[in-house]
Amino acid sequence: MNLLNKLLLTLAILALPMISLSQSAEDESPVANWQNLDLKNDDVFGISTEKAYKELLKGEKSSTVLVAVIDGGIDEEHEDLKKVMWVNPKEIPGNGIDDDKNGYVDDIHGWNFIGSAKANVHYDNLELIRLINKYNPKYASALNSTPFSESERKEFQLYKKLITDYMDKLQSAQMGLQNTTMIKKYLDEIKAKMDNENPSADDFSSYKPSNDIEGQVIKFVKPELKKRDFKKFYEELLDGIKYYDAQVKYHLNVEFDPRKDSVGDNYTDSNDRNYGNNDITGPDAEHGTHVAGIVGAVRNNDLGINGVANNVKIMAVRTVPDGDERDKDVANSIRYAVDNGAKVLNMSFGKAYSWDKKAVDEAIQYAVSKGALLVHAAGNDAKNTEKEDNFPNRLFQDSTGRTMGTASAWIEVGASSWKNNEDLVATFSNFGAKTVDVFAPGVKINSTMPGSTYKENDGTSMAAPVVSGLAALIWSYYPQFTANQIKEIIMNSVTKVDYKVKIKEDGDSKKVNLSDISVSGGVVNAYSALQLAEKMSKGSKSKLK
Structure with missing residues (x-):
């Protein structure tokens, strides 16, 4: 699920979409443990866990x-x-x-x-693929004019929706895999020519592209390096390739079913x-x-x-x-x-x-x-x-x-x-x-x-x-x-x-x-929640300060 958060913005290279690896608000970095910190004391919108432990729970059983x-x-x-x-x-x-x-x-x-006892499931497909395979025998050749019962008509409408969703997702995954793989290919070539495994934005600025595609890749990469170093960017690119590869090979593959051999139920x-x-x-x-x-x-x-x-x-x-x-x-x-x-x-x-x-x-x-x-x-x-x-x-x-x-x-x-x-x-x-x-x-x-x-x-x-x-x-x-x-x-x-x-x-x-x-x-707020819990505690001696 998390990779989708980093693969949202698009731009064109050779008339194909290419995926950007970041989002505006999430590009900055918060302080460590921010989720447990306090808005007033630490200036981050955490849930005040540390404050609760320090002021309310110290010494309590x-x-x-x-x-x-x-x-x-x-x-x-x-x-x-x-x-x-x-x-x-x-x-x-x-x-x-x-x-x-x-x-x-x-x-x-x-x-x-x-x-x-035989194996574990690692990859599986999406539920929409399983449902397509379930309904395919009955509805693959059906037409809008085919006479159906009310329940069958409902299933047929769902089937058509599933097919549309499947085609959209498959096209997106195939293009995503093609383009992230292409970016990696040209980046690897550029790194080799630079003889630099961890180039900076300045290094890319100094590099003279050999062709238009290299120029477009560099134009794409440079803004990303203002938000993180190349190593982190490259790791996210590899994550993107891994994600799209799994989508194409497994998640959206109508012929893939690991259940029988791996679970046997x-x-x-x-x-x-x-x-x-x-x-x-x-x-x-x-x-x-x-x-x-x-x-x-x-x-x-x-x-x-x-x-x-x-x-x-x-x-x-x-x-x-x-x-x-x-x-x-x-x-x-x-x-x-x-x-x-x-x-x-x-x-x-x-x-x-x-x-x-x-x-x-x-x-x-x-x-x-x-x-x-x-x-x-x-x-x-x-x-x-x-x-x-x-x-x-x-x-x-x-x-x-x-x-x-x-x-x-x-x-x-x-x-x-x-x-x-x-x-x-x-x-x-x-x-x-x-x-x-x-x-x-x-x-x-x-x-x-x-x-x-x-x-x-x-x-x-x-x-x-x-x-x-x-x-x-x-x-x-x-x-x-x-x-x-x-x-x-x-x-x-x-x-x-x-x-x-x-x-x-x-x-x-x-x-x-x-x-x-x-x-x-x-x-949610831990400090306020514990205070409210104390107020709701009926007939018991006050535990919290």
Whole structure:
């Protein structure tokens, strides 16, 4: 998801679009740990976590809260995470026996629903490709004049939409791959001629292009080097090639299906739950590891970063491949997390189409009934999710799409930057007056990465774990509260702003109030949330100053 944030602006080279690797507001760099800092004291729009620990929580006792990170895998050996990884107390490691009889053998730190004893799923396609393959046999040769029943007509209209979406995405991915690859080719040639692996903007200014294409590439690169050094720019270019290559080879490939060989479950049966393996890291744990660190990386240990919550355990539930997650896996992951004690479920994933929404809805209802709080990333398409579908969501719907209820203990999170001005809302963040609850820091968030490394990432994927960490923080000091009360505290303690913020909708830039694009109209705040929690605490001796 994060690469899309860096691949938005276009220019023409040889009559083809070429991708720019940055955005205006996100090109600058905030201070370290900005998401946990305070607006008044530190001049960045963080959530005042450090202030809360210093002024409200010092010396106070707390209880451990289990947070499930339903994601693409976590490096459980990371130096800043291994001490906070959940350990299943009822399971004996490595004995090949389901000791706790929960249906999952040796699930020590969690479970992987996209793997088996044979292999793990790394890449998968988009849900729209799966749906196209589902409907192709029936509707590929159909015409608008073909007689259909009402339900078939609805499916046919969806099929046509899927095909249009597919063709647009495929063309964009193919051109993106062609152009990013071309830029790399010419940059490599220019570097070789310069005999310089890390040229500066001045070096490019002094270089005499051999042809028009080199001149255009240099014209494109030079402004980018005002925002970052060449090495960083080149890394982002390689990330762009990797992203588009995966799109073409896997995400948008109608002939690609890794499920049968890598998982081996009965995919058509959503009630089939006992499959997978205990490899919670998988082949690509970057996203999940980054998310986990934001929630609860060990605080003040002279390593890496500070997570939001200081008394938390992280359960890893591997669900999301490089591609769209599958509804069956999402539903089973939610059930697994709740059945094994998770109180907060972080879900930093989403997609535009749903294969089996009913299965996911039932799992969400189950989680709510068990007292869990679900925190979901709003998405990175700069879209209004009141108008554009984004799954999973809080709405329970029947087969006709009619809403039959909502998940009360659900928080939908948009991304904000550190800027206390009109650039507060991240340019990529989805929004919605009734569909996005709160905003939270999601731009240039430094967090854990596999191999005990660290990296900045952007996305609502980063904003959601800020809120999950906040929920766990409140719950750890106020364990008597219900999930709905934790949500109420978070929603009613946001920091509101008295100015309008910039967004883009349907291609047009506009300025709106934060209350026009979210339910709460604000950015979450740990200090205010803990103060409100104290006020709501009934009949107990005051814990907070």
